[in-house]
Amino acid sequence: MNLLTHIPxxxxxxxxxxxFASPIIGKLNKKNLGLFVSVILGITxxxxxxxxxxxxxxxxxxxxxxxxxxxxxxxxxxxAPIRIIFQIDAMSIFMGLIASLVFFLASVYSLSxxxxxxxLEKYYTLxxxxxxxxxxxxxxxxxxxxxxxLEIASIASVALISFKGTDCGEPAEAGLKYIVVxxxxxxxxxxxxxxxxxxxxxxxxxxxxEVMQFTQLDKIALILLVTVxxxxxxxxxxxxxxxxxYSEAPAAITMVLVAVSQASLYAxxxxxxxxxxxxxxxxxxxxxxxxxGVLSMFIGVTMAIIQKDIKRxxxxxxxxxxxxxxxxxxxxxxxxxxxxxxxxxxxxxxxGGIFHIMNHAMYKGLLFLTAGALFFRTGTRDLNKMGxxxxxxxxxxxxxxxxxxxxAGIPPFNGFASKLIIYESVYQFNPLLAIIAMLVSILTLAxxxxxxxxxxxxxxxxxxxxxxxxxxxxxxAMATLAFIIIIFGLxxxxxxxNIVHPxxxxxxxxxxxxxxxxxxx
Amino acid sequence: xxxxxxxxxxxSWNAIIWIVMVVVIGIVVxxxxxxxEEKYKKDTNQTKPFLSGNPEVSKEDSHVSAxxxxxxxxxxxxxxxxxxxTLHTGDLNDYSGWIVLVMAIILIIVGVS
Amino acid sequence: MKQMSRVVRTISSLTFGYIVIFGFYVIIYxxxxxxxxxxxxxxxxxxxxxxxxxxxxxxxxEFLNTNLLSFAESTGLILFIAxxxxxxxxxFFYNFLTNSGGLFGHTPVSGVNPGDVYTGGLIPLMExxxxxxxxxxxxxxxxxxxxxxxxxxxxxxxx
Amino acid sequence: xxxxxxxxxxxxxxxxxxxxxxxxxxxxxLKIAIGIxxxxxxxxxxxxxxxxRHESIAPIYTNAPEETSMVMPTAQALTLTNIVxxxxxxxxxxxLAVAIYKHYGTLDTDKARRLRG
Numbered sequence: 027m028n029l030l031t032h033i034p035x036x037x038x039x040x041x042x043x044x045x046f047a048s049p050i051i052g053k054l055n056k057k058n059l060g061l062f063v064s065v066i067l068g069i070t071x072x073x074x075x076x077x078x079x080x081x082x083x084x085x086x087x088x089x090x091x092x093x094x095x096x097x098x099x100x101x102x103x104x105x106a107p108i109r110i111i112f113q114i115d116a117m118s119i120f121m122g123l124i125a126s127l128v129f130f131l132a133s134v135y136s137l138s139x140x141x142x143x144x145x146l147e148k149y150y151t152l153x154x155x156x157x158x159x160x161x162x163x164x165x166x167x168x169x170x171x172x173x174x175x176l177e178i179a180s181i182a183s184v185a186l187i188s189f190k191g192t193d194c195g196e197p198a199e200a201g202l203k204y205i206v207v208x209x210x211x212x213x214x215x216x217x218x219x220x221x222x223x224x225x226x227x228x229x230x231x232x233x234x235x236e237v238m239q240f241t242q243l244d245k246i247a248l249i250l251l252v253t254v255x256x257x258x259x260x261x262x263x264x265x266x267x268x269x270x271x272y273s274e275a276p277a278a279i280t281m282v283l284v285a286v287s288q289a290s291l292y293a294x295x296x297x298x299x300x301x302x303x304x305x306x307x308x309x310x311x312x313x314x315x316x317x318x319g320v321l322s323m324f325i326g327v328t329m330a331i332i333q334k335d336i337k338r339x340x341x342x343x344x345x346x347x348x349x350x351x352x353x354x355x356x357x358x359x360x361x362x363x364x365x366x367x368x369x370x371x372x373x374x375x376x377x378g379g380i381f382h383i384m385n386h387a388m389y390k391g392l393l394f395l396t397a398g399a400l401f402f403r404t405g406t407r408d409l410n411k412m413g414x415x416x417x418x419x420x421x422x423x424x425x426x427x428x429x430x431x432x433x434a435g436i437p438p439f440n441g442f443a444s445k446l447i448i449y450e451s452v453y454q455f456n457p458l459l460a461i462i463a464m465l466v467s468i469l470t471l472a473x474x475x476x477x478x479x480x481x482x483x484x485x486x487x488x489x490x491x492x493x494x495x496x497x498x499x500x501x502x503a504m505a506t507l508a509f510i511i512i513i514f515g516l517x518x519x520x521x522x523x524n525i526v527h528p529x530x531x532x533x534x535x536x537x538x539x540x541x542x543x544x545x546x547x
Numbered sequence: 548x549x550x551x552x553x554x555x556x557x558x559s560w561n562a563i564i565w566i567v568m569v570v571v572i573g574i575v576v577x578x579x580x581x582x583x584e585e586k587y588k589k590d591t592n593q594t595k596p597f598l599s600g601n602p603e604v605s606k607e608d609s610h611v612s613a614x615x616x617x618x619x620x621x622x623x624x625x626x627x628x629x630x631x632x633t634l635h636t637g638d639l640n641d642y643s644g645w646i647v648l649v650m651a652i653i654l655i656i657v658g659v660s
Numbered sequence: 661m662k663q664m665s666r667v668v669r670t671i672s673s674l675t676f677g678y679i680v681i682f683g684f685y686v687i688i689y690x691x692x693x694x695x696x697x698x699x700x701x702x703x704x705x706x707x708x709x710x711x712x713x714x715x716x717x718x719x720x721x722e723f724l725n726t727n728l729l730s731f732a733e734s735t736g737l738i739l740f741i742a743x744x745x746x747x748x749x750x751x752f753f754y755n756f757l758t759n760s761g762g763l764f765g766h767t768p769v770s771g772v773n774p775g776d777v778y779t780g781g782l783i784p785l786m787e788x789x790x791x792x793x794x795x796x797x798x799x800x801x802x803x804x805x806x807x808x809x810x811x812x813x814x815x816x817x818x819x
Numbered sequence: 820x821x822x823x824x825x826x827x828x829x830x831x832x833x834x835x836x837x838x839x840x841x842x843x844x845x846x847x848x849l850k851i852a853i854g855i856x857x858x859x860x861x862x863x864x865x866x867x868x869x870x871x872r873h874e875s876i877a878p879i880y881t882n883a884p885e886e887t888s889m890v891m892p893t894a895q896a897l898t899l900t901n902i903v904x905x906x907x908x909x910x911x912x913x914x915l916a917v918a919i920y921k922h923y924g925t926l927d928t929d930k931a932r933r934l935r936g
Binding site for chain 3: 877879899903910913914917918920921
């Protein structure tokens with residue numbers, strides 16, 4: 027019974043156990059509850075790294091819950107798997123790495139950011155539940171299990187968004203908007219899971235992908251899933267909950283929410299690529315995702331420029347950066363049907379889009395942490411009231427520059443690497459899209475110059491004269507993110523070759539996903 | 548030297564060569580700058596910005612705050628920004644309305660094809 | 661919320677015990693008869709709601725204090741996950757008690773029979789854990805929301 | 820005969836469209852909570868009616884003999900989980916509505932929208 031074989035489940039269950047234990051530990055000694063949670067999420071990060079090396083070297087990992095043997099997908103005499111099966115292939119572990127890293131840094135950041143708040147054990151329970159929800163969404167190979175983890179993540183993130191809702195009304199309003207929108211999403215996802223179960227009498231994704239005949243009902247399920255998961259990822263016409271909830275949540279939670287909404291983006295790609303693949307009309311669905319992406323890019327950045335609240339501005343940038351990912355992978359989906367185009371630029375476009383998910387999680391997390399640092403010291407989020415903070419908050423200013431340069435796609439940083447791949451491959455597909463993408467990058471840089479000028483530059487204002495630098499744990503979280511951004515920027519090919527390309531391949535060829543389950547016959 | 552070399556579809560990108568180039572050009576630029584005129588007297592009116600004769604306003608009041616920085620940009624695109632901002636009503640009913648609208652559009656596109 | 665009349669109060673304090681007992685019956689016999697941890701827990705929580713309606717928020721708050729309930733909630737959750745962990749020898753959530761002849765390990769008898777509680781293996785223990793968690797969670801929710809309503813009423817009377 | 824068979828599916832469509840109607844047109848936050856519960860119940864009804872088999876008994880039996888036809892139990896298990904999740908969502912929406920009423924003094928979505936633009 028060596029623990030290595032049980033890693034796929036330990037990565038989910040250790041945060042869950044810690045989530046339930048933290049109220050009790052909070053009562054015993056309130057002071058280092060945060061330390062306990064950071065240690066737990068640190069262990070989860072190490073386990074995810076071990077899992078990543080296993081999956082990337084030895085191929086997808088399966089974990090069957092409650093069966094006699096953890097790889098017995100088909101119990102004796104049954105034609106389809108009936109238990110919940112975790113299937114972790116290169117794409118799932120790609121998202122799992124983002125999740126575990128972001129949650130670990132969020133817990134380290136909130137060691138000092140949330141020290142003054144009371145009710146900390148509720149905060150840490152919800153943070154750990156959100157960690158379980160997101161990693162569950164990303165690792166599960168069962169459609170209904172995905173719905174359950176989606177709801178766990180939604181409810182935990184709503185409670186975290188409205189965490190400060192007791193003393194002022196805005197967080198409660200933001201939380202309410204997110205919960206209503208997520209409840210619609212949950213019902214629609216369950217409706218399509220019911221459609222799959224009603225037709226094929228099976229809940230496991232790989233088996234559905236195998237027996238799918240794309241009937242009229244499957245078309246309806248596809249429509250529901252694409253709409254609802256695009257909404258949860260924050261694509262434009264349905265993006266309005268994003269600025270509300272990102273600006274009202276505590277800083278560490280906003281960083282985590284960025285990663286959670288990317289898990290819904292992963293789910294959108296998982297359902298369209300693995301479940302339907304070429305059985306559906308890939309050109310039509312591809313172009314839908316491209317249009318959603320282009321709309322998100324353009325409207326997201328134009329709305330960001332006119333914002334006054336720093337976190338609301340960054341939230342609109344999260345919407346516009348999600349547009350890049352949708353554009354990249356949408357182009358890959360649109361050409362999935364003809365192999366020549368897929369070979370020349372389709373795979374490259376998807377690599378750009380998926381690499382952008384990792385980069386975005388890094389630099390958007392860094393930007394939100396710097397915004398949290400500013401709020402932590404000045405107590406306000408309004409850019410008009412801030413000024414001259416660069417004089418004494420030097421580290422935060424440096425981290426902000428790195429984050430802003432990365433998001434705007436300035437060369438040595440990681441944003442540039444993934445955007446370059448997206449520009450070049452999307453250009454071959456349709457030049458206009460690449461031009462819009464470049465224009466949006468310029469506007470992104472413009473709005474971050476505005477933030478940098480009004481928050482950091484300018485003379486020292488009298489009420490912020492004695493502002494000190496932020497405490498160590500916040501600096502550590504920001505420093506790790508900045509370090510990762512620089513490393514990914516300098517050696518992008520290592521990341522693309524080892525992590526991103528296998529993930530793209532795992533998405534594209536459906537057979538590699540299904541034969542892992544059916545192989546276990 | 549292909550550690551940092553990233554193949555991007557129709558070309559490749561190497562961050563390290565880019566940094567080396569920036570450093571080299573930086574040195575050249577600094578060298579050219581150092582050849583410049585040295586004989587100006589510090590913080591006399593030679594180094595003061597020329598505001599066509601107006602007295603220089605103190606730093607505090609000349610700090611352009613956030614909402615005025617892109618005044619020109621937003622003013623020029625007023626016809627684009629006014630409807631866009633009013634569309635973001637923040638009303639919960641509109642949020643669900645948008646979801647249903649997008650679902651209808653995708654239903655038409657996927658249903659037809 | 662002020663109290664109801666004396667008749668209602670005496671009747672409800674009488675029936676409170678029976679509702680709680682019925683709730684635990686539904687929890688324990690979850691895998692044999694229709695019911696289970698969640699349904700039984702909600703039945704017991706409905707007894708708490710009955711108290712709240714009849715005795716008003718303040719008296720109910722004293723009777724079932726919130727931190728005892730949240731402590732019970734945490735223990736219920738930890739019990740559930742610990743039971744699932746214990747099956748880790750084979751695989752997570754593995755039901756190691758079935759047919760083991762132990763506490764809940766009797767082999768089910770075939771044909772029509774009233775159903776034997778002891779055939780469930782790990783399931784009755786997990787139902788108990790879930791039931792404990794749900795009844796305390798629902799209790800906390802009811803008390804918190806009624807507390808919120810009470811504070812709004814006080815705010816309105818002050819202003 | 821066709822209409823009688825899929826009566827439940829017609830009611831599912833009615834329930835879900837009623838839920839969406841309340842979500843889009845009703846101004847009161849509590850009515851929006853009711854709209855979400857309506858949608859959840861619609862999806863639950865769809866799930867349960869998927870598992871229905873003509874003239875079959877409830878799936879509670881120990882080692883049932885071969886020819887007894889039973890209703891599909893997994894669909895009901897999915898409905899159970901959705902009811903639990905619906906409870907959690909409703910509890911959250913109501914407590915947030917209480918918080919909004921405490922701070923904004925109104926439950927109307929037109930007035931309770933300070934976060935916009």
